[in-house]
Amino acid sequence: MPVIIALISGLLFGLGLLLAGMGNPAKILSFLNITGNWDPSLLVTMAVAMVISAIAFAFAKKRQASVLKCPMQIPTNQKIDKPLVIGSVLFGLGWGLAGICPGPALLLTGMGLTQGIIFTLAMIAGMSVFQLFKK
Numbered sequence: 001m002p003v004i005i006a007l008i009s010g011l012l013f014g015l016g017l018l019l020a021g022m023g024n025p026a027k028i029l030s031f032l033n034i035t036g037n038w039d040p041s042l043l044v045t046m047a048v049a050m051v052i053s054a055i056a057f058a059f060a061k062k063r064q065a066s067v068l069k070c071p072m073q074i075p076t077n078q079k080i081d082k083p084l085v086i087g088s089v090l091f092g093l094g095w096g097l098a099g100i101c102p103g104p105a106l107l108l109t110g111m112g113l114t115q116g117i118i119f120t121l122a123m124i125a126g127m128s129v130f131q132l133f134k135k
Contacts, residue, residue, distance in 0.1 A: 002068045014107050020045040023107045025099030025115065032096055 021027040022045065030039035063072055095101045100108065100119045108116020 005067050013103065014110070017104055017107050022104045023111070025104075028095070028099040028101075028104070032099070 017023050020042065022042070027039065027042070030037060031042040033039075057074065060066070060072060060074060065071055091101070098115070098119055100115065102123060105116050105119040105123060109120045110116075
Protein backbone atom coordinates (compact mmCIF):
# COMPACT_ATOMS: atom_id res chain seq x y z
CA MET A 1 0.00 0.00 0.00
CA PRO A 2 2.79 2.54 0.75
CA VAL A 3 4.09 2.11 -2.81
CA ILE A 4 0.65 2.86 -4.24
CA ILE A 5 0.27 5.95 -2.03
CA ALA A 6 3.74 7.18 -3.07
CA LEU A 7 2.92 6.54 -6.73
CA ILE A 8 -0.39 8.41 -6.53
CA SER A 9 1.26 11.30 -4.64
CA GLY A 10 4.00 11.58 -7.25
CA LEU A 11 1.51 11.45 -10.11
CA LEU A 12 -0.66 14.15 -8.52
CA PHE A 13 2.40 16.32 -7.90
CA GLY A 14 3.66 15.94 -11.48
CA LEU A 15 0.21 16.56 -12.94
CA GLY A 16 -0.16 19.66 -10.77
CA LEU A 17 3.19 20.99 -11.99
CA LEU A 18 2.20 20.39 -15.61
CA LEU A 19 -1.24 21.97 -15.30
CA ALA A 20 0.16 25.00 -13.45
CA GLY A 21 2.79 25.54 -16.15
CA MET A 22 5.72 24.96 -13.81
CA GLY A 23 7.30 22.57 -16.29
CA ASN A 24 7.81 25.52 -18.63
CA PRO A 25 10.99 27.44 -17.71
CA ALA A 26 9.86 30.44 -19.81
CA LYS A 27 6.72 30.76 -17.65
CA ILE A 28 8.82 30.60 -14.48
CA LEU A 29 11.23 33.24 -15.77
CA SER A 30 8.28 35.47 -16.71
CA PHE A 31 6.98 35.08 -13.16
CA LEU A 32 10.38 35.94 -11.68
CA ASN A 33 10.85 38.96 -13.99
CA ILE A 34 9.02 41.53 -11.86
CA THR A 35 10.69 44.50 -13.58
CA GLY A 36 9.81 43.42 -17.13
CA ASN A 37 6.88 41.58 -18.64
CA TRP A 38 5.75 40.02 -15.35
CA ASP A 39 3.39 37.03 -15.39
CA PRO A 40 1.75 36.82 -11.92
CA SER A 41 -0.26 33.66 -12.72
CA LEU A 42 2.01 31.39 -10.66
CA LEU A 43 0.99 33.34 -7.56
CA VAL A 44 -2.30 31.45 -7.74
CA THR A 45 -0.40 28.15 -7.80
CA MET A 46 1.71 29.14 -4.81
CA ALA A 47 -1.24 30.53 -2.83
CA VAL A 48 -3.34 27.40 -3.37
CA ALA A 49 -0.36 25.18 -2.53
CA MET A 50 0.23 27.11 0.71
CA VAL A 51 -3.42 26.79 1.78
CA ILE A 52 -3.47 23.05 1.07
CA SER A 53 -0.12 22.59 2.83
CA ALA A 54 -1.35 24.51 5.89
CA ILE A 55 -4.39 22.24 6.12
CA ALA A 56 -2.25 19.12 5.63
CA PHE A 57 0.24 20.23 8.31
CA ALA A 58 -2.60 20.88 10.76
CA PHE A 59 -3.67 17.25 10.36
CA ALA A 60 -0.09 15.96 10.25
CA LYS A 61 0.79 17.51 13.61
CA LYS A 62 -1.78 15.24 15.25
CA ARG A 63 -0.34 12.03 13.76
CA GLN A 64 2.50 9.84 14.99
CA ALA A 65 3.19 8.35 11.53
CA SER A 66 2.53 9.33 7.93
CA VAL A 67 0.23 7.42 5.58
CA LEU A 68 3.43 5.76 4.35
CA LYS A 69 4.03 4.51 7.93
CA CYS A 70 7.09 6.75 8.35
CA PRO A 71 7.60 8.66 11.61
CA MET A 72 6.39 12.26 11.39
CA GLN A 73 9.32 14.66 11.07
CA ILE A 74 7.77 18.11 11.13
CA PRO A 75 10.49 20.77 11.42
CA THR A 76 10.48 22.81 14.61
CA ASN A 77 13.47 25.08 13.95
CA GLN A 78 12.29 28.61 13.20
CA LYS A 79 15.71 30.22 13.38
CA ILE A 80 16.91 32.25 10.41
CA ASP A 81 20.62 31.52 10.30
CA LYS A 82 23.53 31.87 7.89
CA PRO A 83 23.11 28.45 6.18
CA LEU A 84 19.41 29.16 5.57
CA VAL A 85 20.15 32.55 4.01
CA ILE A 86 23.03 31.23 1.87
CA GLY A 87 20.95 28.23 0.76
CA SER A 88 18.03 30.50 -0.12
CA VAL A 89 20.28 32.77 -2.17
CA LEU A 90 21.81 29.82 -4.04
CA PHE A 91 18.36 28.31 -4.67
CA GLY A 92 17.09 31.66 -5.97
CA LEU A 93 20.11 32.08 -8.23
CA GLY A 94 19.66 28.63 -9.71
CA TRP A 95 15.92 29.14 -10.16
CA GLY A 96 16.40 32.58 -11.71
CA LEU A 97 19.14 31.47 -14.09
CA ALA A 98 17.46 28.30 -15.32
CA GLY A 99 13.77 28.88 -14.65
CA ILE A 100 13.74 25.40 -13.11
CA CYS A 101 13.56 24.28 -9.49
CA PRO A 102 13.84 20.72 -8.12
CA GLY A 103 10.24 19.54 -8.60
CA PRO A 104 9.89 20.70 -12.20
CA ALA A 105 13.44 19.44 -12.89
CA LEU A 106 12.31 15.91 -12.07
CA LEU A 107 9.22 16.43 -14.23
CA LEU A 108 11.35 17.60 -17.18
CA THR A 109 13.80 14.72 -16.61
CA GLY A 110 10.92 12.25 -16.64
CA MET A 111 9.77 13.77 -19.92
CA GLY A 112 13.27 13.11 -21.31
CA LEU A 113 14.03 16.80 -21.90
CA THR A 114 17.73 17.65 -21.99
CA GLN A 115 17.43 20.77 -19.84
CA GLY A 116 15.75 18.75 -17.08
CA ILE A 117 18.35 16.01 -17.24
CA ILE A 118 21.25 18.49 -17.11
CA PHE A 119 19.63 20.42 -14.25
CA THR A 120 18.92 17.24 -12.28
CA LEU A 121 22.50 15.98 -12.72
CA ALA A 122 23.86 19.38 -11.64
CA MET A 123 21.49 19.40 -8.66
CA ILE A 124 22.69 15.94 -7.60
CA ALA A 125 26.30 17.11 -7.99
CA GLY A 126 25.57 20.15 -5.81
CA MET A 127 23.98 17.98 -3.12
CA SER A 128 26.98 15.62 -3.26
CA VAL A 129 29.43 18.49 -2.85
CA PHE A 130 27.41 19.71 0.14
CA GLN A 131 27.60 16.25 1.74
CA LEU A 132 31.39 16.22 1.27
CA PHE A 133 31.81 19.61 2.96
CA LYS A 134 29.28 18.77 5.68
CA LYS A 135 31.51 15.97 7.01
